[in-house]
Amino acid sequence: MLDQATLQLLRDSLRPLLEGTLQGTIPLTVISFVLGLVLALVIALMRLSPVAPLQAAARAYVSVIRGTPLLLQLFIIYYGLPSLGLTINSFPSAVIAFTLNVGGYASEIVRAAILAVPRGQWEAAATVGMNDATTLRRIVLPQASRVAVPPLSNTLIALVKDTSLASTIQVTELLRKAQEAAAPTYQFFALYSLAAVYYWVICLALSFTQSRLETRLDRYVAV
Amino acid sequence: MLRKTYAVIAALAMAALAACGGGSSTGTSSGGSSGGGSGQTLKVGTEGTYKPFTFHDPKTNKLTGYDVEVVTAVAAKLGRSVQFSESTFDAIFAGLDASRYDVVANQISVNPERQAKYAFSEPYTVSEGVVVTRADDTSVNSIADVQGKTSAQSTTSNFAATAREAGAKVEAVEGFTQAVALLKQKRVDITINDNLAVLDYLKTTGDKGIKIAAKTGDRTEQAFAFRNDSELPPQFDKALAQLRADGTLAKISQKWFAEDVSKPAAS
Numbered sequence: 095m096l097d098q099a100t101l102q103l104l105r106d107s108l109r110p111l112l113e114g115t116l117q118g119t120i121p122l123t124v125i126s127f128v129l130g131l132v133l134a135l136v137i138a139l140m141r142l143s144p145v146a147p148l149q150a151a152a153r154a155y156v157s158v159i160r161g162t163p164l165l166l167q168l169f170i171i172y173y174g175l176p177s178l179g180l181t182i183n184s185f186p187s188a189v190i191a192f193t194l195n196v197g198g199y200a201s202e203i204v205r206a207a208i209l210a211v212p213r214g215q216w217e218a219a220a221t222v223g224m225n226d227a228t229t230l231r232r233i234v235l236p237q238a239s240r241v242a243v244p245p246l247s248n249t250l251i252a253l254v255k256d257t258s259l260a261s262t263i264q265v266t267e268l269l270r271k272a273q274e275a276a277a278p279t280y281q282f283f284a285l286y287s288l289a290a291v292y293y294w295v296i297c298l299a300l301s302f303t304q305s306r307l308e309t310r311l312d313r314y315v316a317v
Numbered sequence: 318m319l320r321k322t323y324a325v326i327a328a329l330a331m332a333a334l335a336a337c338g339g340g341s342s343t344g345t346s347s348g349g350s351s352g353g354g355s356g357q358t359l360k361v362g363t364e365g366t367y368k369p370f371t372f373h374d375p376k377t378n379k380l381t382g383y384d385v386e387v388v389t390a391v392a393a394k395l396g397r398s399v400q401f402s403e404s405t406f407d408a409i410f411a412g413l414d415a416s417r418y419d420v421v422a423n424q425i426s427v428n429p430e431r432q433a434k435y436a437f438s439e440p441y442t443v444s445e446g447v448v449v450t451r452a453d454d455t456s457v458n459s460i461a462d463v464q465g466k467t468s469a470q471s472t473t474s475n476f477a478a479t480a481r482e483a484g485a486k487v488e489a490v491e492g493f494t495q496a497v498a499l500l501k502q503k504r505v506d507i508t509i510n511d512n513l514a515v516l517d518y519l520k521t522t523g524d525k526g527i528k529i530a531a532k533t534g535d536r537t538e539q540a541f542a543f544r545n546d547s548e549l550p551p552q553f554d555k556a557l558a559q560l561r562a563d564g565t566l567a568k569i570s571q572k573w574f575a576e577d578v579s580k581p582a583a584s
Contacts (some may be wrong), residue, residue, distance in 0.1 A: 103375070110378055173408070175417035184402075186388070264404045274373040274403075277366035280494045280522050 100284050107275040107285060111268060115292055118267025122257045126189050127250055130196025137201035138208065152201070159198025165259050166190045172263040188260040192253060200249050207242035208234060240311040247304040251297050258293075268292055338500035358400050359392045361419035365403035366492065369517045369573050370424050383573040387441050388422035390539065390565055393558035407473050410435070413544060420549060424511065426475035427536040436545050438553040440538035441566065446479055448510045450530040451500060457507060457530040467508035475511040479533055485502050485509075493518065501526045509533060513574060544548065 126279045140152035159167075172187040182190065219229040262269035268289055276285035357460060363371040371382040380401055392399045402418045413421055413435070424444075427437050450457050457463065464484035470477035472489045478488050488505050490496045496508035497518065507530070515529060543549050560566040566579040 106375060169411070173411040173417075176417070181416065188440045262405055262408055264402050264417070266403075270403075274378075275367050275375065276494070277372045278368050278375050278521075280497075280518055282366075282494050283498075 096284070098277075100281060103275070103279055103281055104284060107272070107288060110271050110275055111285075111289060111292055114266060114268040114271030115164075115296070118260070118265055118270070119254065119257050119293075119296070122185070122188055122260060122265065123250070126196055127253055128194030129193040130200055130253075131204075131246075133193060133197030134200035134204050137197060138187075138204035141205050142200065142208065156198050156201060157192070164191070164195050164256055165262065168259055168263050169291065172211060179212060181217055181223055184260070184264040187263055188257070188265050192257065193247050195256070196249060196253060200246060203242050203245045203249065204238070206245075207238035210241045211237045221278050236311075236314040240315050243304060243308050243311060247300065251300055254300070255293055288305070321458060334451070349488070357397055359388075359395070359397040359420065361388050361392075361399055361401050362409055362412050362418035362421045363388075363401055363403055363423045364406050364409065365401070367406070367423065367514070368521070370514070371422065383442070383569060384422040384424060386569045386572075387560075387566065387579075388420070389554045390525070390560055390569065391553055394559055395552055406471050408474065410542075413542065416544070419543065419547065420540040420553070424539045425542045427540050428475055428537075429567075430478075431542065436543040436547055436550045438541040438550050439557050440515075440540045441557060442539040443536055444539065444578060444581060445493065445512050445536050446509050446533035447477055447515055447529045448513055448531040448533060449497070449500065449508050449510065449527050450506065452526055452528045454506070454530070459531050462531065462534050463507060467504075469499045469505040469508045473556075475537065476511075479535075480507075480509050483533075497524070511537075513578060543561075 137152045137155060140148040141156075143149060168188065168191045171182065171191050172184060175182065203317075215233050215237065216226075216229055219233045224233070257267055258269040260267055261273070272285040272289035273282075276282040363380075365373060365380055367382075369382055370384040371380065374381045377480070380501070385401070389399050398524055400418075402412065404412055406423065409421055409423060412418060422561065424442060425431070425437075427440065431437075448457055448460065448463060457466070460483050463480065466485045467488055468477075468480040468485040469488045469490045470480055471492060472487070477487050485507065488499065490499060492511050493508070493514055496505070496510070499505045500508055512529070514531070518524065519529075521526075540551075541553055543553075557566070567577045570577045572578045
């Protein structure tokens, strides 16, 4: 099934697909994930705050993001907003959509992780004179981060693969490069398989990093 | 923080409303589209994965093909440089609506439904749809035999309408290659596409599993598509007439198809 011509095509495509990965998939993932985490922390703190409108806004946000398909969120931002006079280029459009998406999902993880830190930690910090902000930053978040790493890694790994949806809004990333490489020869099956291997390798690397990070963060956990 | 969040929610809500409004498609005249006559760069939307019309050369990885060369020649006549945006076929008109580009160069067949919503240049390709079946399938000998069959098509493609009108049940696919795959896996019975695209597929792959079983009978004309309020169509028509007169169009056509497909329909 894999004849000489197909093998040659796959060899020739290694480089374009790598370019798509390095210029599209990876930057898109990294930028969206970092911004998304910041957003997630903000949303989580709003959910945990005693102020009712803040809670309600956070709830509404998570509900909208989780309740609508990511593909539609991309389409609305890229194809819908221009009719309101707001035209954003394809790459930033994708970053916005993925950031909002990660923010919605990860905020629940961050909230759960913060709640998982025993109440006593807050009280202990208060007895040594820390205010709430300092306690959060120096006591609670480091311990919460250990709890949050496995589910956040899930989110990150899912995000790597979700970036393939950006090919529908003209971002040249890994999947799009595979389509481009396949079209002249009609070898979609071979090229899509190669793209799948690329995604898998990225996710393998992330899984490896996850276990390293977990070991490192273990030191924050009071036993 | 709160205000920001509300702003985000408001933006999303507005976007959702806009999307609903777009869905009812009441001639959405995209705001802020001042046409494309002024700027120096001509922004062109194309698929980039539809050989031999618009695709990436495997050696150089550059975008090329019949449509790409024709639109580049037109732009040269207009004294403008070209910038291509690539997307899947089903999203190509959404991008035009959203002013992501000013013209679509992607073998867009001219039909009344599209003419109601978009402006077109004079055609630069005349071709014919063909019905493709498995090589061992003898049940289709004319377009009439398509009645009751299942056909794999891109949903917004002109050929999806052809298939539907001929009484076929249409299954949505991403492109021609996927349609052929479904055909060979016996998940569908036929697919209808441009004879030029099918011939190129057969030539490139040497695929013996499928064949051209019948012609659809209607010749279609392919042209550049624009937003309705665009001032580009007359400029394109003039440039196309010049390219026709000086033989450039015929030359590009000979290069890709070894025949002149750019002739205007006998009127």
